[in-house]
Amino acid sequence: MIVPVVVVMYIVVAGLVLVLLPFLRSAHNWARHSLAAIVVAIMIATLAGIRTDPPTLYVVCSIATLVLDAAILYYLLHRDTGRYVTVDLAGAPRT
Numbered sequence: 001m002i003v004p005v006v007v008v009m010y011i012v013v014a015g016l017v018l019v020l021l022p023f024l025r026s027a028h029n030w031a032r033h034s035l036a037a038i039v040v041a042i043m044i045a046t047l048a049g050i051r052t053d054p055p056t057l058y059v060v061c062s063i064a065t066l067v068l069d070a071a072i073l074y075y076l077l078h079r080d081t082g083r084y085v086t087v088d089l090a091g092a093p094r095t
Contacts, residue, residue: 013038029085036076043069 017038023031046062
């Protein structure tokens with residue numbers, strides 16, 4: 001019943017991330033912020049899922065996912081990533 005909705009949501013979010021990654025590699029700062037917002041939304045959805053008293057295996061996998069999401073968010077907001085997206089590919093700061 002809810003499975004088709006979850007599958008479609010997963011495909012949409014995965015597709016959005018796959019579209020934003022080349023923009024991040026091309027040093028677009030807005031892509032970094034968009035990816036960070038997606039990660040935060042995923043973390044909130046995961047925490048909401050844990051609150052529904054699911055099976056133990058789901059909770060363990062969700063906690064592992066939260067740790068991975070926190071690491072991804074840390075590196076997206078890291079100072080070096082910020083410098084990468086604010087420096088032109090030739091090495092000059094962006095204006």
